[in-house]
Amino acid sequence: MTQVVDVVVIGGGQAGLAAGYHLRRAGLDFVILDAQPTPGGAWQHTWDTLHLFSPAAFSSLPGRLMPPQPGETYPDAAHVVSYLTDYEQRYELPVHRPVRVAGVHRDGELLRVGTDSGTWLARAVISATGTWSRPFVPAVPGRADFQGAQLHTVEYGSPRDVAGPGPGVPPGRSRRARVIVVGGGNSGAQIAADLAYETDLTWGTPREPRYLADDIDGRALFDHATARRRALDEGRTDTGGVASLGDIVAVPPVREARDAGLLKAQPMFDRITPTGVAWADGTTAEADAIIWCTGFRPALAHLAPLGLRGPRGRIPTAGTQAIGEPRLHLLGYGDWTGPASATLIGVGRPAREAVRALAGRLGAA
Structure with missing residues (x-):
């Protein structure tokens, strides 16, 4: 079975949902393909005591504030899963799950997304698979x-x-x-x-x-990351962003x-x-x-057929757009795809910019 849409979003975690929110508002025909069997992205797999760095109000996706968690200043992972589940339902986002994407290929004027549940042909793709599925362990002797x-x-x-x-x-x-x-x-x-x-x-x-100073939370980190990106874009001195704080x-x-x-x-x-x-x-x-606890690498194996991989396992981008394939946008992998874009509060802005660019290009097609 082959289906044709304007945009395929790969990944149904926070980045994919933020993209879906803006795609819905832009009036584009889209689907979100999520490998997870249930909503919540990587948050449903974290350790039991994990808490956010920020209060709920500063940990929200576009359009919908995260409600506070009773008795907790910093919400736990289970609260985030509930929020993402509600978010997906509230905006009636077309999430298909569990769907595992095998590869994205060029197919004339379209991109072909092959999965274990059929094939989608899309005028554009947003990859939002994150990093959780690619844990990194250093090669220590012994x-x-x-x-x-x-x-x-x-x-x-x-x-x-x-x-x-x-x-x-x-x-x-x-x-x-x-x-x-x-x-x-x-x-x-x-x-x-x-x-x-x-x-x-x-x-x-x-x-x-x-x-970091005890009074610094995720909102301050987002502000610092945004200030660094603005300085770099304007050719000013690198502020060091979040890394300069600790x-x-x-x-x-x-x-x-x-x-x-x-x-x-x-x-x-x-x-x-x-x-x-x-x-x-x-x-x-x-x-x-x-x-x-040695970090992750971007989960980009599904994009290998496009031949875009650059240094450090990343795909070179201008903002969220892949330089070697303008029909592809990458969202939520870290600062290289938008300031603090791997965070709840940070992913909304690059998601909006990616969809705005896609709407302009697809609308003119």
């Missing part, structure tokens, strides 16, 4: 020899996942699990804080953790663990042993589990 558990951020749910006594403990005896968390960003800090009370924690970071937002659980002296970072280890990790000076640490 990683394959480690005898304990190794998890990435995407696989961690709660301390229950790693808080057992670990391998090699004699029957009838127990001890706290020895866990190494790797990564000096927000996920590393939040997961380290989550584990600090129930495990023997080692937190390895590439450099000394840089906490790496870690001190959300309440992180702040509490930090202030209690439970978040003491260690320099990044040099190699992994079968039973733990080791530093160049001979220092070692035993471990039952290693949790890699």
